Each structure stands twice: as structure tokens, then as C-alpha cells.
Amino acid sequence: TQLLEQSPQFLSIQEGENLTVYCNSSSVFSSLQWYRQEPGEGPVLLVTVVTGGEVKKLKRLTFQFGDARKDSSLHITAAQPGDTGLYLCAGAGPSGTYKYIFGTGTRLKVLA
């Protein structure tokens, strides 16, 4: 069974601080996604990474896929209250399957 462990589980920081969220597994994924979920809503895609070592930037968010495609990180620079939410990583199995397994989640709260 593929498992995705995220750390930390909870994070409360002040506006303007930087943070990094980690997503780790012992399994190899063909691609990995990051989603953000707000209360009462479904998760919304932030980014998809496919190539080992790939780095993608989305404004103040930087995503990295591990070289071995088993782990990923999300770094937020100068966090803002609008970044508050549940961050989820999701891994897809071997190419040709669409079984997305979600991580345990990181609940972020950014205080003004």
C-alpha cells in the first residue's frame, strides 16, 4: 500500500514568516500534486510535478519533487493570512493508472 506522510501536521505562524511542508513516501510516484483545501470546500490543485528534481514556482510558493520521485516539499515565502488552509500532497501510481493517493495533510494557520 502506498502511503504519503506529511509533516508537520499542524503549523501556526505569523504573517511574513517562511515555512516548508514535507511529503514523504517509500514508494515511487509517476507524478505528484499539491492541493489546498479550505473549510467547506473540496481540494483545489496548486501544482503538478512529474520529473525527479523538478522545481516549480507559483508566486510565493515553491514546489520540489525529489530526485527519486518519492518525496516532495512545498515552501512558502512571506506567508499571508490568505495562505491559511489544509495542504495535501497526492501521488499517482505507475503511468497509465490514475489512482491518486493523498497525504495525511498539513493544516496551516497564518496569523495577521
Added chain:
Amino acid sequence: DAGVIQSPRHEVTEMGQEVTLRCKPISGHDYLFWYRQTMMRGLELLIYFNNNVPIDDSGMPEDRFSAKMPNASFSTLKIQPSEPRDSAVYFCASRSQGLGTGELFFGEGSRLTVL
């Protein structure tokens, strides 16, 4: 364009009752997923369909759960009989094989409470 539509948004029922959750995927999407989310277990994949055919139902907890997709625009998840431990938010998501990002589009979820 309309997103994934789920109903009901909230359901409160008593143990032993039958529960049916409904989902209308985004038009043109050929994959449909049912997930369950709880604080303890996070977001778990229950089953997914491709072109209305169930591909993997290994996440369905037990025989009390069943899912159908009679056509490309409708799917149901049924729990019979329901138990308190089934209380969770159930999400439906769809995607298109043709989309390069592999993005899953989620509905707003159905919050189920079994008393």
C-alpha cells in the same frame, strides 16, 4: 462551466438507514473518483471509474458500500445499512484523461452524520 456537483451537501441519518450520495461530474470528464475524508484517516480513495466502468474499488470499506455510474453524467455512492463510523465528508472528483496536468476537480462534498 459548472464544476462537479454533489448532493446532498449535508445528511443526518440514524444508524441502519440507507444513504445515497450523488455526483454529477464535469461534462466531458472520463474519470470519476469517490473519496472519504475524516480527521483521523484523511482523504481516502474509495473507488474510481473510467468511462463509467469501475476500475479499482479496493478502497471500499466493506459490503455495505456500493457505487454505480449508470452514465457519464451521474454516479451514486450508497451505504446500506449506515453506521456511526461512516460519518465523514464524502467527495466526488472528476478528471479528463486529455488534460496534461492530471488535475482532479472536486465537488464541495457531502457531509454525512450517522447517529
